[in-house]
Amino acid sequence: METEFIPIDYDYFDFNGKNYIQIIGKNNNHKKICLIDSYEPYFWAVLHKDVKQKTIDKLIKEIEKIQLDEKGRATKVEKIELHTKNYLGTSYPCLKIFVTNFKDAHAIADKLGYKEIFKRRGYDLSLITKYIIDKKLLPLNWYKISGEILDISEFGGLANNLDVEQVLKLEKAQKIEKLEKEAFNPKIIAYDLEVDNLEIGKGEILMISLVSENLKKVLTWKKIQNAPEFVETLKDESQLIERFIEIVKKENPDFLTGYFSDGFDLPYLKARAEFYKIKLNLGIDDSIVKFSRGRELSGKIFGIVHIDLLRFIETAYSQYLESETLSLNEVANELLGEKKLDFEIKHSTKLKPENWRNYFEYNLQDSMLTYKLFQKAWPDLLEFSRTMQEPIFDVSRNGMSKNVESYIIHNLENYNEIAEKRPMHEEISERMQREKYEGAFVLQPTPGLYENIAMFDFTSYWPSIIATFNLSKSTILEKKQKNALEVKIDEKKYYFSKKKGFFPLMLEEIIKKRKQFKQEYKDNPSPILKARSNAFKLLANASYGYQGFFGARYYCPEASAATTSISRDFIKKIINKINKAGYKAIYSDTDSIALLLNKNSQSQAIRFLDELNKNLPGIMELELEDFYKRGIWVTKRDGEFGAKKKYALINYENKLKIRGFETVRRDWCRLARDLQSHIIKEILTTGNHESALSYLKQIIKKIKNREIDVRQLIIKTQLKKPISEYKANTPHITAARKMVEQEIPVDIGMLIEYYIAESKNNAKGKSKELVRDRVKLKDEPGNYDIEYYLNHQILPAVENIFRVFNINLQEIADGKRQKKLGEF
DNA sequence: GAAGTGGATATACC
DNA sequence: ACTGGTATATCCACTTC
Numbered sequence: 130m131e132t133e134f135i136p137i138d139y140d141y142f143d144f145n146g147k148n149y150i151q152i153i154g155k156n157n158n159h160k161k162i163c164l165i166d167s168y169e170p171y172f173w174a175v176l177h178k179d180v181k182q183k184t185i186d187k188l189i190k191e192i193e194k195i196q197l198d199e200k201g202r203a204t205k206v207e208k209i210e211l212h213t214k215n216y217l218g219t220s221y222p223c224l225k226i227f228v229t230n231f232k233d234a235h236a237i238a239d240k241l242g243y244k245e246i247f248k249r250r251g252y253d254l255s256l257i258t259k260y261i262i263d264k265k266l267l268p269l270n271w272y273k274i275s276g277e278i279l280d281i282s283e284f285g286g287l288a289n290n291l292d293v294e295q296v297l298k299l300e301k302a303q304k305i306e307k308l309e310k311e312a313f314n315p316k317i318i319a320y321d322l323e324v325d326n327l328e329i330g331k332g333e334i335l336m337i338s339l340v341s342e343n344l345k346k347v348l349t350w351k352k353i354q355n356a357p358e359f360v361e362t363l364k365d366e367s368q369l370i371e372r373f374i375e376i377v378k379k380e381n382p383d384f385l386t387g388y389f390s391d392g393f394d395l396p397y398l399k400a401r402a403e404f405y406k407i408k409l410n411l412g413i414d415d416s417i418v419k420f421s422r423g424r425e426l427s428g429k430i431f432g433i434v435h436i437d438l439l440r441f442i443e444t445a446y447s448q449y450l451e452s453e454t455l456s457l458n459e460v461a462n463e464l465l466g467e468k469k470l471d472f473e474i475k476h477s478t479k480l481k482p483e484n485w486r487n488y489f490e491y492n493l494q495d496s497m498l499t500y501k502l503f504q505k506a507w508p509d510l511l512e513f514s515r516t517m518q519e520p521i522f523d524v525s526r527n528g529m530s531k532n533v534e535s536y537i538i539h540n541l542e543n544y545n546e547i548a549e550k551r552p553m554h555e556e557i558s559e560r561m562q563r564e565k566y567e568g569a570f571v572l573q574p575t576p577g578l579y580e581n582i583a584m585f586d587f588t589s590y591w592p593s594i595i596a597t598f599n600l601s602k603s604t605i606l607e608k609k610q611k612n613a614l615e616v617k618i619d620e621k622k623y624y625f626s627k628k629k630g631f632f633p634l635m636l637e638e639i640i641k642k643r644k645q646f647k648q649e650y651k652d653n654p655s656p657i658l659k660a661r662s663n664a665f666k667l668l669a670n671a672s673y674g675y676q677g678f679f680g681a682r683y684y685c686p687e688a689s690a691a692t693t694s695i696s697r698d699f700i701k702k703i704i705n706k707i708n709k710a711g712y713k714a715i716y717s718d719t720d721s722i723a724l725l726l727n728k729n730s731q732s733q734a735i736r737f738l739d740e741l742n743k744n745l746p747g748i749m750e751l752e753l754e755d756f757y758k759r760g761i762w763v764t765k766r767d768g769e770f771g772a773k774k775k776y777a778l779i780n781y782e783n784k785l786k787i788r789g790f791e792t793v794r795r796d797w798c799r800l801a802r803d804l805q806s807h808i809i810k811e812i813l814t815t816g817n818h819e820s821a822l823s824y825l826k827q828i829i830k831k832i833k834n835r836e837i838d839v840r841q842l843i844i845k846t847q848l849k850k851p852i853s854e855y856k857a858n859t860p861h862i863t864a865a866r867k868m869v870e871q872e873i874p875v876d877i878g879m880l881i882e883y884y885i886a887e888s889k890n891n892a893k894g895k896s897k898e899l900v901r902d903r904v905k906l907k908d909e910p911g912n913y914d915i916e917y918y919l920n921h922q923i924l925p926a927v928e929n930i931f932r933v934f935n936i937n938l939q940e941i942a943d944g945k946r947q948k949k950l951g952e953f
Numbered sequence: 954g955a956a957g958t959g960g961a962t963a964t965a966c967c
Numbered sequence: 968a969c970t971g972g973t974a975t976a977t978c979c980a981c982t983t984c
Binding site: 899 | 970971
């Protein structure tokens with residue numbers, strides 16, 4: 130039996146004590162296929178270099194005798210092979226020890242207390258990861274496969290109740306190339322629950338919406354006359370759950386997706402199903418939904434990949450998004466230009482029929498948005514999975530450190546490397562206590578309005594340093610060696626080998642691929658190429674942090690410290706060269722330099738950049754980010770020094786680039802942010818402050834006359850931990866407590882919205898009330914505090930901008946504020 | 954009782 | 968606890984004179 134096949138999800142099962150792999154995927158006729166494959170699990174024993182052959186033979190005989198019978202599972206060492214492998218870049222004789230069941234590999238490894246054995250490795254990788262590495266059946270790639278149709282009786286009748294076109298025992302698989310357009314088009318169902326009580330399982334499920342290519346449905350038990358046609362009314366909540374299961378099973382999609390569905394929708398469904406003693410058997414083998422533990426729950430369905438889009442968006446998109454929160458509403462608005470429907474959610478007992486009809490629409494829209502977001506994210510999900518070579522289920526939930534590690538693990542074979550082990554608890558807590566090492570260099574700017582500016586920046590600066598200077602766990606030397614690179618950090622010297630290590634080499638490849646895909650995308654734009662280029666970009670960006678991350682297998686803070694140390698040296702040298710060549714570096718942060726062109730032309734600057742590049746070693750590269758016609762740098766709130774990480778630029782297409790200013794900070798009120806951005810724009814466009822100042826005066830007048838809508842004055846601050854864990858009584862915690870009192874749901878991660886109202890004992894005025902005592906929730910009636918908004922929001926946001934022009938709003942700040950304000 | 958200081962907290966930059 | 972360090976700024980509690 131031959132067919133084309135694309136693997137989507139991987140699972141495993143035990144039969145007669147042995148491990149078997151189950152792969153769910155599609156054939157070229159878009160039918161679901163299940164492949165069964167055997168797998169011989171093994172781990173490595175790294176031997177000391179000088180162990181003699183005779184001793185090795187004896188050792189093998191010893192180890193071969195090991196048998197275990199734990200948890201009713203008889204396991205033994207099946208066979209042993211001798212290989213020469215690298216461990217952290219050094220070659221060793223290694224024993225490849227095959228065991229009956231991979232779950233016992235760790236226990237058997239623990240029995241190997243022989244002095245000839247230097248390290249035991251490879252027993253802590255997941256079975257799926259090992260399978261993908263060894264059999265090279267990579268996720269989301271096409272294969273021509275041959276196999277035998279599984280007999281109904283085999284593996285205890287496994288093929289019997291599996292809802293797939295075919296179950297095949299895999300014999301051969303050969304990778305084939307397919308054009309992207311004739312490639313795999315996944316079937317997706319998006320779903321969303323509406324409930325009465327947000328606490329998992331504590332309320333009733335009111336309705337569930339489902340959206341697929343040819344499916345738009347809201348299931349409910351609420352009988353409403355003239356309900357929209359997409360509504361299907363069931364007898365009660367238990368029928369509703371059963372109908373949901375029925376539809377999903379009938380549709381049998383590749384992906385079932387929700388938004389925060391790991392944390393809400395799926396656990397809720399499970400809890401309510403349990404309440405009614407219904408089996409939530411969504412799996413294509415009728416298995417129930419399982420939740421794997423971890424920091425967050427992950428809901429897994431056999432044969433249908435459950436994707437919580439929020440989790441993928443957190444790792445893959447959040448750094449690019451401008452949205453203030455990652456709520457479905459904001460993310461959909463930014464990525465799709467579509468919003469959730471307006472609907473005020475109330476307890477179901479308080480809803481009138483027309484409210485219900487709107488509620489159904491609202492519920493359907495949530496699934497529609499989720500469905501569209503999935504399609505938008507699909508190229509990225511696909512390319513993440515292909516790049517890291519891990520299933521989409523995992524890649525969509527893992528953070529970037531895990532993704533970097535997946536990439537490493539799956540590419541180790543190219544370097545004949547054995548995987549390093551994961552740090553254990555004790556080691557992790559030790560690592561967490563390490564002192565911080567010094568990071569990036571930031572040049573203090575001189576405040577001012579500048580003209581004719583260029584911005585240079587290093588491409589993938591830190592990764593390119595790691596690759597160029599060979600900084601990693603496998604290349605750091607214990608002591609000084611001939612030709613070794615010496616890096617001095619805090620009077621301590623570290624040495625790195627000149628012989629390239631696998632991590633720097635992989636990184637070099639990642640950077641090169643990123644460059645290549647970026648170029649391919651430019652030449653021939655497609656969502657897939659963009660996603661591919663982006664996956665490699667994110668991988669490069671996260672790789673530096675990976676080496677300094679306590680959970681990393683290839684943890685090496687010395688390499689991280691050396692990376693930043695070298696980065697500081699280089700950027701300072703470049704700054705010096707810039708200043709000596711008739712330019713003036715006015716600002717620099719980490720990998721970028723803003724410089725004044727002075728008398729030089731733009732083309733001269735580009736030639737100068739080429740010169741600088743000629744003297745850069747390895748794959749380090751400096752590029753032109755853009756030319757700007759004006760830029761402004763301001764002082765810190767107090768003192769005359771220039772503030773770092775705060776500037777605004779305007780290029781020759783009149784596009785603004787604003788960094789660090791309150792304009793881009795969500796914890797400042799809308800009025801202050803809009804005013805500041807207006808003023809920055811005015812100044813950068815005109816080159817003077819006059820129109821900006823008159824605009825400011827207008828706004829101040831409006832505030833004093835109470836002409837400002839309180840919605841413009843709402844301050845939003847995120848609640849980052851449970852209220853009880855806060856030591857400080859800040860305004861936003863006070864607001865959160867008020868919300869709890871008023872029975873408004875308060876959750877970690879939520880933006881707390883409030884404004885500052887007039888003091889109650891305003892007239893007496895002597896001992897001023899604290900800010901937190903004047904907090905009112907966003908919908909609470911009251912008068913905003915004119916003094917607060919003037920002196921704590923509006924003026925702080927703009928006074929250091931005007932100070933650049935010697936306009937002294939400072940006197941106002943110095944206590945003469947009240948009097949001075951009268952002048953406006 | 955005003956002024957200064959430092960801790961806790963949030964958010965941004967790269 | 969789930970990449971890293973650098974930096975600004977607010978509010979509030981506390982100390983100091």
